[in-house]
Amino acid sequence: MEKFIVSxxxxRPQNFSTVVGQSHITTTLKNxxxxxxxxxxFLFCGxxxxxKTTCARILAKTINCETKTAEGEACNTCNSCVSFDNGTSLNIHELDAASNNSVDDIRSLVDQVRFAPQAGEYKVYIVDEVHMLSQAAFNAFLKTLEEPPPFAIFILATTEKHKILPTILSRCQIFDFKRITTNDTVEHLKEICDKEHITAENAALHIIAQKSEGCMRDSLSILDKIVSFTGGQLNYSNTLEHLNILDEDYFFKLLQYAIDQQLTDALLLFDTIxxxxxxxxxxxxxxxEFFRNLLVSKDxxxxxxxDVATDFKNKYIQAATELSASWVISAINCMNDAAINYKQSRNxxxxxxxALIKLCYLNQAIELSNDGEGLSKKKRVDAVKPIAFKGIQFIKLPTTTAVVNAPKNTSAQVNTQPEATLTIEQEKQPLIPTKTAATSNTTTSNTTTKKPGLGSLSKIRERLLAESNQNNQSIALTNEHLQEAWQLYIEKLQEQKKHPFVTQFKAANVxxxxxxxxxxxxxxxxxxxxxxxxxxGLINFLQQRFNNKFLKYNLIVEETMDEEQPVDETKALTKRQQWDILVxxxxxxxQFRDRLNLELDY
Incomplete structure (x- = not known):
C-alpha cells in the first residue's frame, strides 16, 4: 500500500510559477x-x-540548475535538480533556529561556509525562524553575513520581523510575503481536488479558505481532514459541521425574525445555536460580521x-436592498455593545x-430620520394620542394680608385688599374651578358677592379670614420669651442629634x-x-415662634484670653477652653508654639 503524504x-510548489499568491516576489527573484x-x-518575512521556506528552496534549486528554462525556472531533470528533489544535495543546508539558537550552532554554520561547493555554483544556507536566535548568536553571525564568500548565499526566514536586530536587517535584502487571498486559495484547492478526484462544492472550498485566514498550509490540512471525514464528497453542510462554523442561513433567519418582530422565534433560534x-x-x-456585510452590500x-462565497453575495445584496442604512447601523451598534459587555457579564x-430583544424591537425603540439637519433619534409612540382637556379657570378668592406696622405695636393692623393673592394658609385649600370664563368675582371692602350654586362658599371664606386674623398676631419680644425660645431651639438640636452645636449654643448668651x-x-x-x-434655621425658628418677620440678631465675639474665667466643670469644654487652661x-x-509658628486647630 502506498504511503499517504499530506497535501x-x-x-508543495517546485517552481516559481506554481507558488500561489506571491507573484511580486517570484517575479523579482526570477529577474x-x-x-x-x-x-x-535574503530575508523572507511574513x-x-x-x-517563505518554499520560495527559499526553489531559489536554492534554481540558481544551481545546470539547464534553466527560458522563463528562468529550474529544469527538474538535471543532476543538481534531481539530487535536490531527493534531498541528497550537498549545496543546500537548512538550520532550524528555533531549536539551534546558541552561539555554538552559529559558529558551526560559519565554519562550513569556508568550504567551496563540490558541484554546482552556489552553496545556500537557509535559516528558518531566525528571530529565535539569541543575542550572542546574532552577534556571532554579523561578520559572516556582511562579507560571505562569493559562493555562499544566506536566506533567512521569519514570521516576526520586529524581533530581528537592525544590524541584521541592514545586511539583507528584505522580501515581505503577504497573506494569500481567499480567491487564490479557492482556485488552488480546486486544482488539487481535480487531481485527487475529489468532489467539492465551491461554497465548501470558500469556507475552508476563510477558516485558514490566508495560510495555504492550513487550508490544505483542513482539506485533508474533511476529505477523510466525508469520504471525498465535500459540500457546504458537512464542511460547516466538521469545522463547527455557524451557518450564515441562521443569520438570515434571525434577520427576518428581527424585521417581523418575532422575538420568540429569535430566542428559540439562539437556543438551537x-x-x-x-x-x-x-x-x-x-x-x-453579518450586519457589516449587509451594510457593505448597500453600495x-x-x-x-x-469576503463570502459567490452563492451568498446575491443573497446579501438582495437583503440589503430591503433594509435602511439607519436600521443596519443601529443593529451594528447594538451588537457591538453586547459583544464588548459580554466578558464582563455574569449571566x-x-x-x-x-441584545436579541433590542434587535427585534429596534424599529419601535429608535427611529433614525433625516430632518434636514442630519440624523436625529426620535422615540416612537405607538399611535397613542394624549387626551385633550378644556382650559380650566380658577376663582380668585379675596383675602387679607397682615401688615406689621411699627415694631412697638404688639398687634398687627389688618388691611383688606381686593383680589389679593392667596396667603400660605390659603394655598393649602383647593381652588374651586369654574366651567366658563364668564364667571367673575366682585369684592368690595371685605365683602363678597354670593354667586348662585356655590352653596356654603361664603362661610368658608369667613372662616379663612378669621383664622388669618388670629394667626397674624405677633408675640412681643422680651428677655423671658427670648430665653424660652433659645432653650426650645437647643432641644430641637438635641432631637436632631447635633451634639457639637448643642454644646456651643448652651455656652452662648443672648x-x-x-x-x-x-x-x-x-x-x-x-x-x-x-x-x-x-x-x-435659627432665624426661621424665631420668626415663626414670635410671628415677626422683622426679627433679627447680631453675633458678637468676646474673647477673654488674658482673664481667667471660671470653668463650669459640669459642661464639656471646647478645644479653645482646653487650650486656655493648659496655657x-x-x-x-x-512659647513652644510661638517659636515653631504652629497653628492650632480649634
Missing part, C-alpha cells in the same frame, strides 16, 4: 537570477504558511469588499438574549437689644462658626 507536502544580480543575503456548542461571544461576533462599489446567556433685635454673645470665633452655620498652667507650651 501540504505532496503539492535577479536572469540578470545575475543575486544578493548574498505570516505562517504563505510560502447554543445547544450546538456555540458560545455567546462566537454568536455575537458572527452576527456583527455596489463597496460590494467587492464582501452571559441573558446578555445575548437582551441679650435683648430692642423689640426686633437681640445679640448672641460667644466666647470665641470657633463658637461663632457653629452658631453661624445654624443662621437660617495658664504651663506657659512654656505657648
Amino acid at each position: 501540504a507536502r505532496k503539492y 535577479a537570477i536572469a540578470n545575475n544580480q543575486l544578493a548574498h543575503a 505570516p505562517r504558511g504563505v510560502g 447554543n445547544q450546538k456548542g456555540f458560545e455567546g461571544d462566537t454568536f455575537l461576533e458572527g452576527l456583527l 455596489a462599489k463597496a460590494a467587492m469588499l464582501l 452571559k446567556r441573558l446578555s445575548v438574549e437582551m 441679650q435683648l437689644t430692642d423689640e426686633n433685635t437681640f445679640n448672641i454673645i460667644t466666647g470665641s470665633s470657633f463658637q461663632q462658626k457653629f452658631i453661624e452655620q445654624e443662621r437660617s 495658664s498652667k504651663y506657659p512654656l507650651i505657648k
